[in-house]
Amino acid sequence: MSTFGTNFRVTTYGESHCRSVGCIVDGVPPGLGLTEADIQPQLSRRRPGQSALTTPRNEKDRVEIQSGTEFGYTLGTPIAMMVRNEDQRPHDYSEMDLYPRPSHADYTYLQKYGIKASSGGGRSSARETIGRVAAGAIAEKYLALTHNISVVAFVSSVGPIHLPLTLHPESPEYHKFLHNLTRETVDSFLPVRCPDTATGAAMSDLIAKYRDAQDSIGGTVTCVIKNIPAGLGEPCFDKLEAKLAHAMMSIPATKGFEIGSGFAGCEIPGSTHNDAFVKDPVTGKLTTKTNFSGGIQGGISNGMDVYFKVAFKSPATIGQEQNTATYDGKDGVLAAKGRHDPCVVPRAVPIVEAMAAITIMDQLVTQIGREAVRAPLPPVRQPAGVKTSQVVDGSERKEGSGGAGKVTGDE
Amino acid sequence: MSTFGTNFRVTTYGESHCRSVGCIVDGVPPGLGLTEADIQPQLSRRRPGQSALTTPRNEKDRVEIQSGTEFGYTLGTPIAMMVRNEDQRPHDYSEMDLYPRPSHADYTYLQKYGIKASSGGGRSSARETIGRVAAGAIAEKYLALTHNISVVAFVSSVGPIHLPLTLHPESPEYHKFLHNLTRETVDSFLPVRCPDTATGAAMSDLIAKYRDAQDSIGGTVTCVIKNIPAGLGEPCFDKLEAKLAHAMMSIPATKGFEIGSGFAGCEIPGSTHNDAFVKDPVTGKLTTKTNFSGGIQGGISNGMDVYFKVAFKSPATIGQEQNTATYDGKDGVLAAKGRHDPCVVPRAVPIVEAMAAITIMDQLVTQIGREAVRAPLPPVRQPAGVKTSQVVDGSERKEGSGGAGKVTGDE
Amino acid sequence: MSTFGTNFRVTTYGESHCRSVGCIVDGVPPGLGLTEADIQPQLSRRRPGQSALTTPRNEKDRVEIQSGTEFGYTLGTPIAMMVRNEDQRPHDYSEMDLYPRPSHADYTYLQKYGIKASSGGGRSSARETIGRVAAGAIAEKYLALTHNISVVAFVSSVGPIHLPLTLHPESPEYHKFLHNLTRETVDSFLPVRCPDTATGAAMSDLIAKYRDAQDSIGGTVTCVIKNIPAGLGEPCFDKLEAKLAHAMMSIPATKGFEIGSGFAGCEIPGSTHNDAFVKDPVTGKLTTKTNFSGGIQGGISNGMDVYFKVAFKSPATIGQEQNTATYDGKDGVLAAKGRHDPCVVPRAVPIVEAMAAITIMDQLVTQIGREAVRAPLPPVRQPAGVKTSQVVDGSERKEGSGGAGKVTGDE
Amino acid sequence: MSTFGTNFRVTTYGESHCRSVGCIVDGVPPGLGLTEADIQPQLSRRRPGQSALTTPRNEKDRVEIQSGTEFGYTLGTPIAMMVRNEDQRPHDYSEMDLYPRPSHADYTYLQKYGIKASSGGGRSSARETIGRVAAGAIAEKYLALTHNISVVAFVSSVGPIHLPLTLHPESPEYHKFLHNLTRETVDSFLPVRCPDTATGAAMSDLIAKYRDAQDSIGGTVTCVIKNIPAGLGEPCFDKLEAKLAHAMMSIPATKGFEIGSGFAGCEIPGSTHNDAFVKDPVTGKLTTKTNFSGGIQGGISNGMDVYFKVAFKSPATIGQEQNTATYDGKDGVLAAKGRHDPCVVPRAVPIVEAMAAITIMDQLVTQIGREAVRAPLPPVRQPAGVKTSQVVDGSERKEGSGGAGKVTGDE
Numbered sequence A, B, C, D: 001m002s003t004f005g006t007n008f009r010v011t012t013y014g015e016s017h018c019r020s021v022g023c024i025v026d027g028v029p030p031g032l033g034l035t036e037a038d039i040q041p042q043l044s045r046r047r048p049g050q051s052a053l054t055t056p057r058n059e060k061d062r063v064e065i066q067s068g069t070e071f072g073y074t075l076g077t078p079i080a081m082m083v084r085n086e087d088q089r090p091h092d093y094s095e096m097d098l099y100p101r102p103s104h105a106d107y108t109y110l111q112k113y114g115i116k117a118s119s120g121g122g123r124s125s126a127r128e129t130i131g132r133v134a135a136g137a138i139a140e141k142y143l144a145l146t147h148n149i150s151v152v153a154f155v156s157s158v159g160p161i162h163l164p165l166t167l168h169p170e171s172p173e174y175h176k177f178l179h180n181l182t183r184e185t186v187d188s189f190l191p192v193r194c195p196d197t198a199t200g201a202a203m204s205d206l207i208a209k210y211r212d213a214q215d216s217i218g219g220t221v222t223c224v225i226k227n228i229p230a231g232l233g234e235p236c237f238d239k240l241e242a243k244l245a246h247a248m249m250s251i252p253a254t255k256g257f258e259i260g261s262g263f264a265g266c267e268i269p270g271s272t273h274n275d276a277f278v279k280d281p282v283t284g285k286l287t288t289k290t291n292f293s294g295g296i297q298g299g300i301s302n303g304m305d306v307y308f309k310v311a312f313k314s315p316a317t318i319g320q321e322q323n324t325a326t327y328d329g330k331d332g333v334l335a336a337k338g339r340h341d342p343c344v345v346p347r348a349v350p351i352v353e354a355m356a357a358i359t360i361m362d363q364l365v366t367q368i369g370r371e372a373v374r375a376p377l378p379p380v381r382q383p384a385g386v387k388t389s390q391v392v393d394g395s396e397r398k399e400g401s402g403g404a405g406k407v408t409g410d411e
Helices: A036-046 A106-113 A126-147 A172-180 A183-187 A197-212 A240-249 A345-374 B036-046 B106-113 B126-147 B172-180 B183-187 B197-212 B240-249 B345-374 C036-046 C106-113 C126-147 C172-180 C183-187 C197-212 C240-249 C345-374 D036-046 D106-113 D126-147 D172-180 D183-187 D197-212 D240-249 D345-374
Strands: A009-013 A020-026 A063-065 A079-084 A150-158 A219-226 A254-259 A277-279 A286-288 A306-312 A322-325 A331-334 B009-013 B020-026 B063-065 B079-084 B150-158 B219-226 B254-259 B277-279 B286-288 B306-312 B322-325 B331-334 C009-013 C020-026 C063-065 C079-084 C150-158 C219-226 C254-259 C277-279 C286-288 C306-312 C322-325 C331-334 D009-013 D020-026 D063-065 D079-084 D150-158 D219-226 D254-259 D277-279 D286-288 D306-312 D322-325 D331-334
Touching (some): A020 C009, A036 A126, A036 A345, A106 B345, A150 A197, A172 A219, A219 A345, A240 A254, A345 B106, A345 D345, B009 B126, B009 D020, B150 B197, B306 B345, C009 C126, C020 C126, C036 C063, C150 C197, C172 C219, C240 C306, C240 D254, D009 D126, D020 D126, D036 D063, D079 D126, D150 D345, D306 D345
Parallel strands (some): A277 B322, C277 D322
Antiparallel strands (some): A063 A079, A219 A306, B009 B020, C063 C079, C254 C306, C254 D254, D009 D020, D150 D219, D219 D306, D322 D331
């Protein structure tokens, strides 16, 4: 359905030609400073018309907070947010409506609901993601303010053009690169948002080539989540990577998700792939020498950077003529009118960030609750020398009083 | 948490050294013939000790249905199922317990829960998947009996050894291969469950090599779901591929998921990647010439085969000595005792099938409900000539009475 | 949180002084004729200022559908609805804000969220119910159109004045009275909505008396749901009466809920209280001679009228001076300014109806799904002569082929 | 369905004639001392055969913990618990099976599921409550150990015999009585569990009278929750009283629920019914002079005792002959064989306690999480002198630095 999350919960609404699109965000912490100025930047990064490479429909996408704040602070009650649609008129049927557009959702929405919206694919429109991005901005603000968690995504490939091989999960440089990346850096590489000058230029040329050929091309977005505390993720079905995969694969046009070493990691033997532990000389905490795991083990974050990659297909809407069939099975030729995104990945960057932030926020609230519930119980059955940190404030729990094998407890 | 699904809902329990592992399955249709004989085969395909390539811990894994059936039929009430653990004694701490095992969940479980289970990673054990496989067997029986839906998974790569390139999403042969594959065929290629003699033999050799080196290796499992009706999947957050990704990435040791053309599909231009429609000469329904989409558009199934690939990392438990650190940060050397799976993908096959079946079953129940709720309302706003099928029985809805643009309705 | 329901799911937002209040309704059947004209009447029945007995704040409460419909029909996608607040300015603190108002939510909201909204109790305001009533109107339209289900509530007591004793659960007349009641009849007894002339007049006088004394008084609302099919309600935690109780007790100011014979029923022996079965001479279906059960047995509807009563306390806001304490514990005197409802039950009538309709709709969608999933399986283990009806269309299932004790099945 | 709760989540299974009944409890805090000895006492208070007044089927009801603990401590993973059924054989149909038993769930289960279980009403059996009571015992242990919260229920009426009128919500004595009541006290008034000697004796006689007449009688159970912190309950749909009502009305045979002053409270004017605030001279916290609210305002606990009453109907199974109809509508006479509970309220006491504890535990975990998430944000917009307590440890939050109307914040 249109709701995501348990303790931090987002419900979105809206399609292309209705009055507005938006969301209700429930479970927002009270007392958080929040105005439209916190939301708008990510919406503006998402909106079309940012460059010659994206669709020139220049929608304003101004967000209005409807509820849940007073005098610039959240009340703990649901935050409703709305962005008006500029084109609010559903259009009537035309010749084009005789065809289900290939690889669009026209056909499947009609099969599912038995009614054809004038936009064809109803909620499959990219416009649906506005509510996600608005909700994500709230999560991001809390995560940054209280835990210094930051979420940064970038374009890692367009068609066959990838970031250089030196930037590879086996490479220590790659992890440094990820860890130091900021949104400002990524946005200094417009229009493609690939943080490497030469690669970005090649991608831009490639997208322009497909645009000029009235064709389209896909790509990947990579995302890193930094300063995420250990302990997030709920076994067994709500593992952190499972929730991230769910979140990412719910974004329109996605075809794949990989965490840490991903598909390439399957080919690396365990003796290399295992992330050995080592004590961090500064914090005294355990850290890992490598990070093939992508910061998650057993579905739970280990305190290292979480990073993942999302595949986006080439957009289905192309200006070229396509041989296909009408709803009633007659062969024919379809050509889209107007101008459309030849490649979605530059605009997908803030959407990936938003869904990552929403997912982490929900898991963080859940784990903070679990820890706080655990707090009044005395430590038991911890190996000697174990230090477990509190997510809440980073302070250390009292060390288990017993040595290895010694059971201590509340009775 | 430990619950998955909305209208068909699975809750699992158990870890390695407790009395039993199992599950409660809620929302099972009443009147379905069901005995332990329907469940056991998939559990036996999952269990260790099937070959020299898998861990020789020969657990019996006999399932007992605790509730929800009488005289061999389901009552519509929750089905509880239990498999006893052979080793029910938690062990006390040993030298090995001073170390969090690299890339295991020992460290993260301790960080999350503040208590160390004797098994280390608690619910991250592969033994947790027994409840999933048992629940999946119920879903599979219903799907096959009533909708002829079948779910077949197989090993598509081990380390760098992949099924031949001719078996590629762009290839019509590949789709025929997928569509004709059965579990019987897959199991005739034991021990690896890769349905290609030469490839399977090479994989088997590779696994043996890693086993002998006290090392481990990863691989991928591909899965196809056949005869799935159009209309499954709930926009916008519960898209079919999003729920499948969630389900798959919740299986222990998974690192990636891709649907249809997946990551490779990002490099194929829209003009090729779009799946053009064509009328099926036999059924008269629309079908697609290609299937890059993997049977899903806009998050909703289109009636074509759904296929996806899941990446499994190399097992973290290896016999080789590993340089790592103890919980309190002292450098040391750790070596696992006993024998362990050098590669999990052959045993992962029924787990992938189970999670796929559970996911499809939940979405099918939801969509059947939606259609049945829709049924008493008259058809409106359908393009001329549209035929939408009922998932329930495959019969066609009454055609919209109006032509393109004509609105008909209930008032 | 602010979401209610599983397959028909309502999420509300908004408090007194924000931009708007409203809701998102997910799971609305597609193809349902729906415009603002379907929603507004219940909102108008709910709004303040309908008579001298209710608060004269004459808010317009005009609803705007934001999404999910086109050309007057639902698309199957979420319906967002919004009602603008007339007073959008949160006020700054005054003398009155030093006091938590007795029996208001000022104190508990501050304890829960650690921040004081200018309205004090945030979401506990009656204004929050606008989203519920709007959502309920959609459910009501579907229930009436497709299943002829109607939901009618009325005021059954104000203070110590109750409907005459002849209207009692033990009385056949009472059940006829309930079954024949319509909203039109109820609204012909304005301002109190108690469908008995003498009783209504006495209630009206009593409310006026409390109003003039700057005091307030409580009352009860009784609700009947007619033509509800057998089979609604999900054992064991989501029994129909449990969901109705949850729904009703979530309405502001409620103190009690009883179904069927209720608290009085505890004093009636089983030999009288049991509802014996009898064949309906017209439909041929089983019906019950009495209806102490309130149309529900074992948590599942039996096809008889469902009726229940809800207790509403006297409003906490009164003009009289009250001796109480400030937040920091100083004794003082508080008097509310402005004018307020001396009794909420007349306006609570449409809110009770809305929550009942939402609850029934959710359970109906779930049960229709369950039945449709059951349909392809052959009947088994039914006693001879059993007739079970389909909720979907009222048609009968095929009778079990076997006699008592005979097992038939799918294998 | 069979799952209750969000962050503390109980899923039950089992009916009368299957192998076992039990539950899975997810979200149990790790490190809690827990063995069967913590669970068994409440199960033994629930089980039949405790006195001549209850059914003599003397089932042993021994609980076995299947998972989630090691060395007597919880691991944070799901706790599965099982109680074997003594009679595991479903019986075949007999003459009695031609009749749906009046006011039993035989008819409705058959309508819902289309299959007749040998027990008739499947999950509507009182035996289903075993899983609830087992889960409740875990919640109770945590609540008592960490927050000193106790949950005590007792029989407040049987038929027309009620606790004396001095024990009334308007009476200060009543609140003292509630606050001082313990389970030990209640159980010293066996067999009826009504903590007043004369009343209990009269109830006992009345039950015996109905038993001897092969008839049955209903009653009410009142429950008090003591030391519950302020802040529990989630607006707007998951108000504390709404969740309690849901929980209670899901117990078999319940007909009504009232919180605080309940139905009687509707007749008390606001000037009396409002609970004025006063500073507690010992703790310095705000408390209320009266407690008509039942410890909840706006759906959120205020720190006072929460108390409520639940109505249980007279049991439907009676030895007397009843005129009723067979499934196919033939008039006939039905008489139950064997011996049955003539009144369920004495055994309902631990079930009410269990559901109350489960509900409070779930809300406590949620609110503790919310507070902990709130903690790193600076206090804003609190009236001068406000003291808000932390649920976690009872320590006070830092007071808002500004006076009335002064806004302070994080920016």
